[in-house]
Amino acid sequence: MPNTISAGDTAWLLMSAALVMLMTPALGFFYGGLVRRKNVLATIMHSFFILALISVQWVLWGYTLAFGPDHGGLIGGLDWLALRGVGQDPGPYAPTVPHEAYMVFQMMFAVITPALITGAFAERKRFKAFVVFTLLWATFVYDPVAHWVWGGGWLGQLGALDFAGGTVVHITSGVSALVAALVLGRRVGFGRDAMDPHDATMTVLGASLLWFGWFGFNAGSAITAGGLAANAFVVTNTAAAMAALTWMTVSWLHKGAPSVLGAAAGAVAGLVAITPASGYVDVSASILIGLGAGIFCYTAIQLTKRLKVDDALDVFGVHGVGGAWGALATGIFATVAINSGAKDGLAYGNPGQLGIQAIAVAASIVYSAVMTFVILKLIDVFVGLRVPENEEVLGLDASQHREAAYQI
Amino acid sequence: MEILAFASFAVLVVAWLVAPSRGDVIVVSRAAEDRKAA
Numbered sequence: 332m333p334n335t336i337s338a339g340d341t342a343w344l345l346m347s348a349a350l351v352m353l354m355t356p357a358l359g360f361f362y363g364g365l366v367r368r369k370n371v372l373a374t375i376m377h378s379f380f381i382l383a384l385i386s387v388q389w390v391l392w393g394y395t396l397a398f399g400p401d402h403g404g405l406i407g408g409l410d411w412l413a414l415r416g417v418g419q420d421p422g423p424y425a426p427t428v429p430h431e432a433y434m435v436f437q438m439m440f441a442v443i444t445p446a447l448i449t450g451a452f453a454e455r456k457r458f459k460a461f462v463v464f465t466l467l468w469a470t471f472v473y474d475p476v477a478h479w480v481w482g483g484g485w486l487g488q489l490g491a492l493d494f495a496g497g498t499v500v501h502i503t504s505g506v507s508a509l510v511a512a513l514v515l516g517r518r519v520g521f522g523r524d525a526m527d528p529h530d531a532t533m534t535v536l537g538a539s540l541l542w543f544g545w546f547g548f549n550a551g552s553a554i555t556a557g558g559l560a561a562n563a564f565v566v567t568n569t570a571a572a573m574a575a576l577t578w579m580t581v582s583w584l585h586k587g588a589p590s591v592l593g594a595a596a597g598a599v600a601g602l603v604a605i606t607p608a609s610g611y612v613d614v615s616a617s618i619l620i621g622l623g624a625g626i627f628c629y630t631a632i633q634l635t636k637r638l639k640v641d642d643a644l645d646v647f648g649v650h651g652v653g654g655a656w657g658a659l660a661t662g663i664f665a666t667v668a669i670n671s672g673a674k675d676g677l678a679y680g681n682p683g684q685l686g687i688q689a690i691a692v693a694a695s696i697v698y699s700a701v702m703t704f705v706i707l708k709l710i711d712v713f714v715g716l717r718v719p720e721n722e723e724v725l726g727l728d729a730s731q732h733r734e735a736a737y738q739i
Numbered sequence: 740m741e742i743l744a745f746a747s748f749a750v751l752v753v754a755w756l757v758a759p760s761r762g763d764v765i766v767v768s769r770a771a772e773d774r775k776a777a
Contacts, residue, residue, distance in 0.1 A: 387748055388748075415741065462755050714756075
């Protein structure tokens, strides 16, 4: 068999994996700044611990469940358990890079996805419950849905387009976050006590690092170092910028001040929305996608607050709604002029693609909601989800980790 | 070797399940009181 490995593609993919790796601790800082100072360490720990936990889960059984040889369109086989047979030669998904490089790039997606959910149950979940939840959720939600879309499963066979994870990453995590917020219930003092972010600078730094890492997330998903990666890079940056501008403007008109945190959240919403579309749309479409992200995600968060749902760090509004908008927008704006291996969307005369995207959105919403609910209820019975009220009032840094973030 | 890899991870998971889950709240509270008194 001739050696087809491309040094350029391999270098870009490994670099992209490193960029995506950075996103998870960046998320920790993004969330860490948004919580009260008594919970900042616990919040950062969620992301940092997941980086370690899922790194091991993925090589042992996560990768083979998600990307192993297909079984009925639903799940991958156990052929690559503990990465048996996944080596330096190319695998079936990427002919120009070592299979191990593709695997580790995908690992970083598996790592950040459950970390996104942690923003919904911040400031009240027991650490042990969080650990068990993450392991079960990665195995029974992320790995199967990744297989459905990217591993040769039924949604991929149906023709659903998801370049870098609108359904697999953002809808699953966003919907699961909403379910988690409802099952855990509101924080003590919610709606009565001030729960303002303790360090907005930390959040803006986290958002900036997320933006930086997202170039690996989306442009790296081209798997090749060429024109498709360059297009994904450009539309990713454009959508993030447009959404930041839109969110800040909407919040300025709504609340009378141009919010710094709003600009940061808007950028993340734009990054979320462009994720599934980044390999299929041109720069004009990315501006519209960013505009929609700023409006829809901001509105969704106002609605959840009005309904008194304590999704502490607005995960559903940003990732659930942003991911759904991005997945549907892919069905509208996708064009073979950008990616000859894809299909045109509604705007280019193929309304059927929007229907396929809607099926993918609905399937990922229903599956992740039901499975997350079951997992949380089981954990509540056997482990217990929430810390006792006195420990919540004291703060999770002290009660769960016996540490304090600041000595000043 | 693979069995050892799975087993070592399984040992960690079991340890997380049986590890104490309550922080030493009393010690932390007392330290805060001590600081306040000082």
